[in-house]
Amino acid sequence: xxxxxxxxxxxxxxxxxxxxxxxxxxxxxxxxxxxxxxxxxxxxxxxxxxxxxxxxxxxxxxxxxxxxxxxxxxxxxxxxxxxxxxxxxxxxxxxxxxxxxxxxxxxxxxxxxxxxxxxxxxxxxxxxxxxxxxxxxxxxxxxxxxxxxxxxxxxxxxxxxxxxxxxxxxxxxxxxxxxxxxxxxxxxxxxxxxxxxxxxxxxxxxxxxxxxxxxxxxxxxxxxxxxxxxxxxxxxxxxxxxxxxxxxxxxxxxxxxxxxxxxxxxxxxxxxxxxxxxxxxxxxxxxxxxxxxxxxxxxxxxxxxxxxxxxxxxxxxxxxxxxxxxxxxxxxxxxxxxxxxxxxxxxxxxxxxxxxxxxxxxxxxxxxxxxxxxxxxxxxxxxxxxxxxxxxxxxxxxxxxxxxxxxxxxxxxxxxxxxxxxxxxxxxxxxxxxxxxxxxxxxxxxxxxxxxxxxxxxxxxxxxxxxxxxxxxxxxxxxxxxxxxxxxxxxxxxxxxxxxxxxxxxxxxxxxxxxxxxxxxxxxxxxxxxxxxxxxxxxxxxxxxxxxxxxxxxxxxxxxxxxxxxxxxxxxxxxxxxxxxxxxxxxxxxxxxxxxxxxx
Amino acid sequence: xxxxxxxxxxxxxxxxxxxxxxxxxxxxxxxxxxxxxxxxxxxxxxxxxxxxxxxxxxxxxxxxxxxxxxxxxxxxxxxxxxxxxxxxxxxxxxxxxxxxxxxxxxxxxxxxxxxxxxxxxxxx
Numbered sequence: 001x002x003x004x005x006x007x008x009x010x011x012x013x014x015x016x017x018x019x020x021x022x023x024x025x026x027x028x029x030x031x032x033x034x035x036x037x038x039x040x041x042x043x044x045x046x047x048x049x050x051x052x053x054x055x056x057x058x059x060x061x062x063x064x065x066x067x068x069x070x071x072x073x074x075x076x077x078x079x080x081x082x083x084x085x086x087x088x089x090x091x092x093x094x095x096x097x098x099x100x101x102x103x104x105x106x107x108x109x110x111x112x113x114x115x116x117x118x119x120x121x122x123x124x125x126x127x128x129x130x131x132x133x134x135x136x137x138x139x140x141x142x143x144x145x146x147x148x149x150x151x152x153x154x155x156x157x158x159x160x161x162x163x164x165x166x167x168x169x170x171x172x173x174x175x176x177x178x179x180x181x182x183x184x185x186x187x188x189x190x191x192x193x194x195x196x197x198x199x200x201x202x203x204x205x206x207x208x209x210x211x212x213x214x215x216x217x218x219x220x221x222x223x224x225x226x227x228x229x230x231x232x233x234x235x236x237x238x239x240x241x242x243x244x245x246x247x248x249x250x251x252x253x254x255x256x257x258x259x260x261x262x263x264x265x266x267x268x269x270x271x272x273x274x275x276x277x278x279x280x281x282x283x284x285x286x287x288x289x290x291x292x293x294x295x296x297x298x299x300x301x302x303x304x305x306x307x308x309x310x311x312x313x314x315x316x317x318x319x320x321x322x323x324x325x326x327x328x329x330x331x332x333x334x335x336x337x338x339x340x341x342x343x344x345x346x347x348x349x350x351x352x353x354x355x356x357x358x359x360x361x362x363x364x365x366x367x368x369x370x371x372x373x374x375x376x377x378x379x380x381x382x383x384x385x386x387x388x389x390x391x392x393x394x395x396x397x398x399x400x401x402x403x404x405x406x407x408x409x410x411x412x413x414x415x416x417x418x419x420x421x422x423x424x425x426x427x428x429x430x431x432x433x434x435x436x437x438x439x440x441x442x443x444x445x446x447x448x449x450x451x452x453x454x455x456x457x458x459x460x461x462x463x464x465x466x467x468x469x470x471x472x473x474x475x476x477x478x479x480x481x482x483x484x485x486x487x488x489x490x491x492x493x494x495x496x497x498x499x500x501x502x503x504x505x506x507x508x509x510x511x512x513x514x515x516x517x518x519x520x521x522x523x524x525x526x527x528x529x530x531x532x533x534x535x536x537x538x539x540x541x542x543x544x545x546x547x548x549x550x551x552x553x554x555x556x557x558x559x560x561x562x563x564x565x566x567x568x569x570x571x572x573x574x575x576x577x578x579x580x581x582x583x584x585x586x587x588x589x590x591x592x593x594x595x596x597x598x599x600x
Numbered sequence: 601x602x603x604x605x606x607x608x609x610x611x612x613x614x615x616x617x618x619x620x621x622x623x624x625x626x627x628x629x630x631x632x633x634x635x636x637x638x639x640x641x642x643x644x645x646x647x648x649x650x651x652x653x654x655x656x657x658x659x660x661x662x663x664x665x666x667x668x669x670x671x672x673x674x675x676x677x678x679x680x681x682x683x684x685x686x687x688x689x690x691x692x693x694x695x696x697x698x699x700x701x702x703x704x705x706x707x708x709x710x711x712x713x714x715x716x717x718x719x720x721x722x723x724x
Contacts (some may be wrong), residue, residue, distance in 0.1 A: 381615035
């Protein structure tokens with residue numbers, strides 16, 4: 001797991017910031033990385049969250065108002081059904097009281113017949129009774145034995161009686177009454193519809209019919225209510241009139257406050273007596289003491305919505321996770337790219353610095369060499385002349401000692417000349433210059449500088465560059481630098497003794513030269529191998545290594561259009577493999593021809 | 601073989617001329633371009649050995665002046681500097697010019713002179 005992270009961990013996170021000088025990075029990468037992640041996430045996620053919240057609220061409200069509307073519609077429909085149910089019965093009684101005389105109604109058989117007819121025409125009727133103006137029930141037909149009962153003390157009778165006393169109205173509403181549901185003499189919940197009529201003498205009498213509340217229950221339950229809906233009647237005192245699912249028995253007290261009067265259907269939201277969120281729709285049923293109440297429980301109604309909301313939330317979380325992952329990935333990738341570009345910039349800066357330094361040394365050495373070369377040439381010629389004189393003139397022939405001295409001068413001059421020539425060569429090679437060159441000669445030139453150290457440290461050098469390797473176009477100076485660096489590197493890896501082997505071969509297609517530089521040194525551990533060409537990577541920090549040598553080598557090989565690779569085994573040695581193309585740049589290649597014939 | 605040596609270092613050029621003489625090569629010398637041109641006017645030479653950096657005039661310019669008068673002559677350049685510019689400039693000149701860096705071994709020089717003269721002989 002840790003290894004996995006190490007592999008994917010971007011390099012810039014390990015980068016230690018340098019604060020000054022040419023080594024300074026352009027950016028603080030860790031901060032850049034963090035900032036870009038935070039800003040991108042903010043820009044992406046804030047609108048997403050805002051939209052999600054807004055959408056959630058809007059949908060919730062829409063659904064809620066839809067729920068309220070549905071409830072309103074349901075209440076209105078129910079009210080209409082109830083009103084027409086009750087009106088039908090009031091009209092029927094009214095018809096009967098108009099169609100029959102008091103005497104007819106007072107006839108027991110006739111009344112029984114009427115009840116039978118009513119039952120067959122309008123469904124279940126409980127009973128039927130006729131009450132005279134004193135409030136006494138003068139005729140009755142039905143299951144109970146309540147003939148002769150005095151109703152004058154009962155509320156519904158008083159109310160109807162009062163209505164009649166107050167004023168005479170032709171309106172049926174004023175001559176009829178629908179009672180609350182009550183237990184009455186029969187001790188079962190029922191309601192009573194009464195219709196009042198005045199006879200020719202102006203005395204009123206009342207036809208009253210008892211109705212079972214089962215039919216009301218049937219109407220109320222006929223409307224399909226969602227799972228936890230409840231539709232029932234209460235009266236204006238808050239007494240429950242028909243059966244409810246949650247709010248107590250018939251004739252019990254409705255646990256919630258009686259809603260205020262309104263002519264139209266109303267819907268209110270709130271909590272019920274046990275704390276459930278509910279939507280209550282109600283309507284006052286005109287001409288009756290009833291209030292139609294429809295209670296719906298919000299949580300079950302909104303349940304489906306919450307399921308949808310849940311999956312939306314899940315989707316949102318998924319999106320956020322995906323966005324975070326993508327933003328994290330992209331930011332890391334981009335910052336890492338910038339980091340690598342910056343590292344390259346630093347590396348090339350160092351390389352330029354290095355090249356500058358070498359060029360300065362080159363100019364200096366060329367100047368010195370030139371200044372020394374002229375007097376050296378004079379010494380050379382003068383000494384040569386002396387030697388010539390000894391050789392060509394007989395009189396000096398015998399003086400072997402003088403001849404020896406002159407020869408010593410000349411050989412010293414030769415040594416000086418060799419040094420100045422090397423200096424001039426070095427200076428010339430520092431300039432960018434593509435020319436035709438022989439790999440063997442480049443390698444020999446390099447080893448010439450190293451041969452002393454090699455013999456001093458008993459390092460054997462084996463060079464195997466076959467004659468079949470053709471001359472090719474490249475930059476002599478850069479190539480020399482490559483081999484100098486690699487040879488130095490090999491020497492640094494080897495203690496006393498050891499072997500440095502340089503081998504070359506052509507690739508199978510003959511387009512490139514593969515050169516291996518192998519040492520028998522200490523080798524490089526695998527974890528260092530992948531970093532070996534990075535600038536400033538050094539294992540020689542204690543001994544003055546800059547960590548630039550191999551990165552410059554890498555840069556030089558790359559500039560020459562070649563590839564460099566490394567293989568190493570700890571304890572067995574390291575091999576650098578350089579592949580150089582035979583063709584450098586076609587446009588520069590002709591330049592090299594003019595160098596042929598160089599002497600010295 | 602007749603050789604003209606031109607170098608502002610008189611000590612060098614005079615000694616060199618003497619040494620070539622000893623080896624049977626007919627060498628004359630000049631330390632500036634005027635005397636060199638004067639010599640070319642009055643004598644015949646096969647080869648001129650020119651310093652690249654002469655006072656008042658570069659060896660290359662002098663070569664062209666001499667060549668105008670003596671088209672058959674061959675040239676060797678001699679320099680103490682060996683810089684890239686000199687090398688480029690001398691190499692850019694046509695023909696079989698040679699470019700030597702001071703100090704030069706007399707044997708190398710003689711071999712080079714012979715090589716050029718023989719080349720001429722073969723062609724001529």
